[in-house]
Amino acid sequence: MSGRGGGAPRERRERREPPPPGLLVVDKPAGWTSHDVVGRARRLVGTRKVGHAGTLDPMATGVLVLGVERATKLLGHLALDTKTYLATIRLGLATDTDDAEGEPIGHPVDATGIGDDAVAEGVAALTGEIQQVPSSVSAIKVDGRRAYERARAGEEVRLDARPVTVGRFDVLAARTEGPFRDLDVLVDCSSGTYVRALARDLGAGLGVGGHLTALRRTRVGPFTLAHARTLETLAGEEEQQGRAALSLDLDAAVATAFPRRDADTEEAASLAHGRPLAAAGRPGTVGVFGPDGHVVGLVADDRGAARPVLVLAPAGT
Template structure:
């Protein structure tokens, strides 16, 4: 059984919890997720099953879309609503939509982030959250991320607690910390801030509208229809261009052979190789011989080579 399960991850589950549950439901060990979501965050989490586990890094590398709520007025040690408050400044006047939108414009494109201390980023072989739990703060490496879209959705008047929430939609590259983005936007507005809510609405071509819940999966398993919930592997790499091959080339591809550089050249590198609209491999331009292409992943296919 090969394919991608477009799971809607519920709150209270780690991404690893989801993998373990899918393994039990689908009765297979070959299961992998495509981008960690914190336990208290819900959203789109494509789960790769069987041969589809070979495309995990390619699907993980796609853009993600989130709906986030930031709250201006206080910051926390975890940069979300679950940590202890470390700074607080009461809002006496509301921050206007135009003020927020002006700051959001500054955070579009390539930006630099410092990962939060409560994160799984490793420094000297140790995860940052392990240092944080020991009460230690270490120097964290900067990382470049790309914010493709950033738009204000709603804002409101300051609450009785003299804080002000606002929601925004962001489309960003992998590795972007939305918690940190909320904190940095707050700083640019002149106040401490934190991320108070987060939902991932899209990963690559998988969006909220075509996801399934664990309840739906369990019902499908009971009726022997769990395979019907899986999307084909090629949907997970549809951000990669496609090289279509004929029957004579299929044998070479299935045996992992290098091929001459095709013309026209695919627009992405790496790229899909399809035979009769079925994904059979992922190739790239050879890194040391630009006259050839070489395989990165080979998939067993339903079509025999001739």
């Protein structure tokens, strides 16, 4: 007998329970886009509900923060406005993307005569509150399209300078590579700062051109490489345990990223229903934890009360 009702029943795939909510901090490998990492993470933790906080260039490695399940709602509230990078700047050649993946602009210039004092002066000019023109291959939108899409299509891209803060720009080591002068640097900066643009502007200021040859993000907000694991490590966990473990569960993520406020049973229930609490008396967003030690939500003082910014524990849980 044939047809839908005949034959052996189809074998059903075993459905896994969704993972708990939390953050997965990945040490992104070179050559992967942030979207690539999200796709891989979905398979490793066993859920489609994975998103990333900010992006990291394909050529870059290092800290990429992912939200899993309910913690995806947390991503837009994390204070990821400061970042730390280790980078290598090559003096002696500019490229059309301000990094090693671009095409050279002109011919190499002998940069071996650039001394430490000149480099220090150039770095000092790019430290503090500065106006920076983003790279033409940035993700900034120009008339509805990403700048890098327009640049790679051969269009001329002009971006306006914008204020950024470079809190620290230290030269850790310098060496000569043929006609080039390579600088290993550490950069602490505000969100929206392009380290590629720092390389470009340093080289331009020294009159020899410059571009970025390596970039590694070691910190974004409160999350560092100490929280991060490689995709290979996560894949090994998935193979052994059936699922890669989170870096921080939801409670630990909120405790790491926000000041803590402990609530009693009545306050926790009110916040779970979306009602405001008594003012916390401090600026910014605060994580509220119930008597059981689990996070209830985020609040911020406004008009004399601590009003809900995000409820993470629905009423009745």
